[in-house]
Amino acid sequence: MFHILIADPISDEGLDVLYKAKDVSITKETDLKSEELEKRIPEFDALLVRSQTKVTRNIIERAENLNIIGRAGVGVDNIDLDAATENGIIVVNAPNGNTNSAAEHTMAMMMTLSRKIPQAHSALKNRKWERSKYVGVEVKNKTLGIIGLGRIGTEVAYRAKGQRMNVIAYDPFLTEEKADKMGITYGEFEDVLSEADYISVHTPLMKETRHMIGADAFRQMKDGVHIVNCARGGIIEEDALYDAIVSGKVAGAAIDVLEEEPFQDHKLLELPQVVATPHLGASTVEAQENVAIDVCHDVLSHLNGDQVKNPVNLPSVPSDIFSQIEPYFNLAEKLGMFLIRLTDDVPEEVNIYYSGELSDVKIAPITRNAVKGLLERHLGSRVNDVNAQYLAAKKDITIHENRTSTTKGFTNLMTVEVKTKSGIRSVSGTLLNGLGARIVRVDDYSVDVMPVGHLVVIHHKDRPGVIGKMGSLLAEQHINIATMQVDRSDVGGNAIMILSIDKYPEQSELEALKELEEINDVTAVDL
């Protein structure tokens, strides 16, 4: 049974996806205080939020059963992403479902600001007929400067063109060619500041964008500029905006978002030049249905072990590429788990070699599974593909991916090699068409072993009778051998035997095998 906590109001259309699923229990607690959430969170496998709930490191570190945090919306600045990644919790969002609503709200705010609609409306509601006080300005032929031309910025640009505005935009990913195609002007940040009559910000809130519009930016703007922020409080420095409005530099500002939400008493809201809404950009029936449905599908997919569509703290893999590489995930993890059992030392460096068909596929997700397998022995079950590479880096383990042409006759071959203080160990595996995964090499020995179940890896001397003695000893302990593979370096030299047996051996049983004089070492590996 998966326990899902819905901590913010989320549309029932989306929640239906979860209600209809098997083995899911849903708890709706949309008014939990941070301390209450901290206490309750260990009960849950999944947490669903919008922007209101702050998912802090404290909460995440107490969330011992949490697998996934779903954000029904775009911005994830209310979630401590580093803490989630470190703790192996995947974060997913719903980036597309509210784009239209946010763009429409931005346009509404810009128009409302230009025509002083909220102020005139309030006056009239107070029975004041003040036509001359509320003279506005047209947006036609004015220049709109857009900072952040992503999903919403782009939609705003098209709508502004419909209003016959000129559009200039700055975004690190915008090229002159793309701007030309859209019929807008490409600008640097400073160009947008100095040329625009209206400036609308549409970036995420992150370290790089926090307070990107401050006193210095306002100084570079035209006198009488209008400012719109329907992205995130904190992108514009609020004290600097206040000063710029009071000084007359800024004619007016339309803000949907504040640095401190929910609403705290704020001096900006006292200014008649400011029109404001309480973070309503995504608050339409359509947007809420869209984001809720998207995020609930992703949460369910993840809980069922399937690929998610909108991961935030993992690179997303298009589904055609995913279906090509997914069969290797299990092989990679098993190779990692197998190899790490062969050495008692902690790896210092990991080299993963991909060859044959594997040399031209997207290998990063396969690598994550190999690293996860390698780390499980020492770091336990909390290691997963979300945090494997973070945990490796934290343990100063360097990981190198290599594509090679050495296939050793296999159509696909993957080798995981670890360097430890006592030397280099490696294991190779392949996926055989229709037959599944095989371990085909252990160090310099060739083998053919299915990486499943209980394996015993025995390094021994190549002497007559060793195999018989081993078989008798195991028989005495009532251990049945399912399969056996042997290989040797040279006649009478060192050899390897890999047994697949029907039960995991007791330590005492392994010790008994080690007593044989031909045996160098015995390792049990449970895959």
Ligand SMILES: NC(=O)c1ccc[n+]([C@@H]2O[C@H](COP(=O)([O-])OP(=O)(O)OC[C@H]3O[C@@H](n4cnc5c(N)ncnc54)[C@H](O)[C@@H]3O)[C@@H](O)[C@H]2O)c1
């Ligand atoms: N008010 C609301 O209710 C509401 C609704 C939806 C989204 N949002 C917010 O709107 C913002 C934009 O959302 P989106 O879906 O368009 O995101 P997006 O990721 O599609 O677009 C963001 C764009 O900002 C650009 N960017 C990043 N750093 C930049 C920088 N330093 N300077 C200029 N551009 C930069 C990125 O390259 C990207 O193109 C986010 O902050 C999101 O949280 C608010």
Ligand SMILES: O=C(O)[C@H](O)COP(=O)(O)O
């Ligand atoms: O980032 C977003 O998606 C918007 O800010 C919407 O936030 P909300 O879900 O709290 O309305």
